[in-house]
Amino acid sequence: MPLTSMTISMTTDEFERMRKVVYDRSGIHFQDAKKYVMESRLSRRLEELEMTSFSQYISFLTMGPYQKDEFQEMFNRITINETSFFRNQPQLDVFEKRVLPQLLESRKESKRIRLWSAACSTGEEPYTLAMIMHRTLGLRMPDWHIEILGTDISERCLLAAQKGSYTSFSFRSVDPLVQQRYFKQEGNLFHLNDEIKQMVNFELHNLRDTLAAKRHGMWDAIMCRNVMIYFDDEMKTSCVQMFYDQLTIDGTLFIGHSENLRGMDIPFHQMPIPQSFAYTKETTGSLK
Template sequence: MSSLFSKTISLRKELKISELEFTQLRDFIYDQAGIFIASNRKYLLENRLANRLKELNLKDFGEYYYYLQYDSGRKTELNKLFEVITTNETSFYRNPPQLKVFETKVLPAVLDELRKKRSKRLRIWSAGCSTGEEPYTLAMIISEVLGSELSSWNIKITANDLSERVLRSARRGEYTEYTLRTTPKEVVRKYFDNDGKIYKVKPSLKQMISFGQINLSDRVQVKRVERSEIVFCRNVIIYFDDPMKKKVINAFYDNLVPGGHLIIGHSESLHNITRAFKPVHHPGAIIYQKLE
């Protein structure tokens, strides 16, 4: 019994991250994804990566750092790393006051502006889409606002995330009752097919959305995204330090058409990041508009 106990203690010691290992991995993650992990969150890296070390049969975080740089499986492992360091907590109709402003103010104004230009081509970018709840919610709102006019519009929601695992889930479009807990019941009935305990997004919504992996710190990848009338990037920039925030917000600015709208998390702000956007105040939400 004492031998087993000592092995357990030994294993725990092996999985402790040193200051050097933490610095190496933190800097590597920042270089790869722009995600900054502060020194007081060392425990987070240690806890989340412990299972990766066990699975790869590596004895310490130094070996893992070496693996990420030189092993033949490093590309696959990089995706695994992205999965464990990003938090993917989301739900349908998240932050209703913000979505209400999108539904009643932003979207109708954008649609009217496009109609004036005799255009029926709408592009929205959902950056950091996680398991798909946000882009599907946007597709539902667009469907409700356009109603019978929907079929005459060319609509595309580009939905991106760093994690390929959450994108696979998003593409399936299958959710549980718990995931739909904040979704109005009439919306669930209208836009989902119920298969026992699983709710499947209707094909008409799926065809409006294009899912794909993107690293927001990669300028080349970001520039490939079609120019948008509206960009959603909610609860993502909180993971970045100030230089990375500026880089990402500048990329959104470049992507948006003149007068386009940027919607970030309700607890996030562009204060001290950029003055290129005009903050438009609504009850329950601030929408940032690209100056003409």
């Protein structure tokens, strides 16, 4: 076992083949300039497998009995899973103070609200939605049926999400009072309370799989933030079309602050509220 890790070099041809595998499976597009990122992130994996070239690794990844497991392993190494509780507070304020009150009004008969956090990483985003729902509904909570789903392509992330235990790094943008209210500290870890944990379900879901998304039914709000930046235009458009199809008529899509839907022929309307990065199917009321 080597003590220090050496970068195994990847030829241009190997890079082309690797990025095709990654793209075909996940929609993530590695630009030419990102070859070194793939090379350096996967070199350690090749060493662990005692392989000396990326060609060997590509065969292992695409043929034979370990494809599925190795895809997960490879994916864990090449993706960015960065997230945090209450990430982008101004956008969440739009959800809490503008979108949610309208939803509560329009769903007052059915008392059913469905929220999907797509590409949720280690769970901070869907749990944030759960905390917002919890503090908004307060004593009315038992009367409502709130369904929150967190999905991601990474099994490792979803396992961490299900545990619901976090280090202080996940609380970079959290009001300490919220942290105290919903978490119990034990050493370096903060454990989320069961009431909030039980509000969220997690499932493996690849955004490339638009058919699987249909099985989940319709959502009142979808949050898909900070993942489409890694997709090419074709994959982005197919995701956004799928979100459009899976949103209720008065539903809202929230995307990341560095993402946009420019150039897509999908009839979403951007909410004219600064920092909202939110899109609706119809333009109604004072929100739009």
